[in-house]
Amino acid sequence: MANQVEDRLVDSLKNYLQRERLVTISTIDHVTGGPNVNAISWVFASDEKQILFAIDSRSKIVKNILQNEHVVITLIANDSIYSISGKTEIVKEILEGVPLKLSAARLSIQEVRDIMFYGSKISLEPVYEKTYDALAAAKLDKQVMEALKGGYYK
Template sequence: MSEIVTQLSDSLFDTLQSETFVLLNTVDRESGGPTSSAISWVYAVDHATLRLALDHRSRLVGNIKANPRVTVSVFGKETIYAINGRATVVEDPLEGVPFKMCCFDVRIDAVRNALFYGAQLVSAPVYAKVYDQRAADMLDSQVFAAMKKA
């Protein structure tokens, strides 16, 4: 059995220093079942902690407050990583953003390769923001600045 990795590799840490999207998996507070949502307001505070911001209108906020266990799936270099951890509220509401958001830190318990055996990721998925690019850039800048201050 291989040793459990409890911190981000340098490569994965670097990936999470700039805007990227991840899949945030939570336990639904109503059904008790798993949920998965794509988010982009995430970055690595250090090799053992992820920070993420969520709009209060999202079910994810209530899910995490009810059950802090989360998995963050990251499309990295050549593979997909599943990062398991426990989320805690850092700031609620997050100051310095134009709408009510909650900021969480995820303390990493385990980092695992989640890609099936014998496969290699050729390229990471790419997304495009389909609304006003200037407004999107301004909001992203505000949110990331507020997250770094939290």
């Protein structure tokens, strides 16, 4: 199914984004005007047209979004790689109920593209682990995801 294009998340991708996942986010650097790519994990598909994500309030990602709202999130799921693009806004400068200074952003989806090259599939999805205190990481992840799922960003 390479090169399939949609204007929203299909159910399998929406379901995939119902919990913390490893994705990359591409923004336009506010200083150089060039591409800027970061890995993030606090993402949540609130519906088929929106993805909420949490990022450090002091990060370059926030500054980039404030200067240029065009963002691409890339993820590996369902045996393929997807590029999800659209316009993004910072919907909460400081996320409540979280001990870190995180901002919440909302990507309004314009295009979901299967970008896997022809005749191939992903046979093993990437796996990552937190390298700091496992209990503290689990508690923080739960707080952030609950704050994103709170629903007051629509």
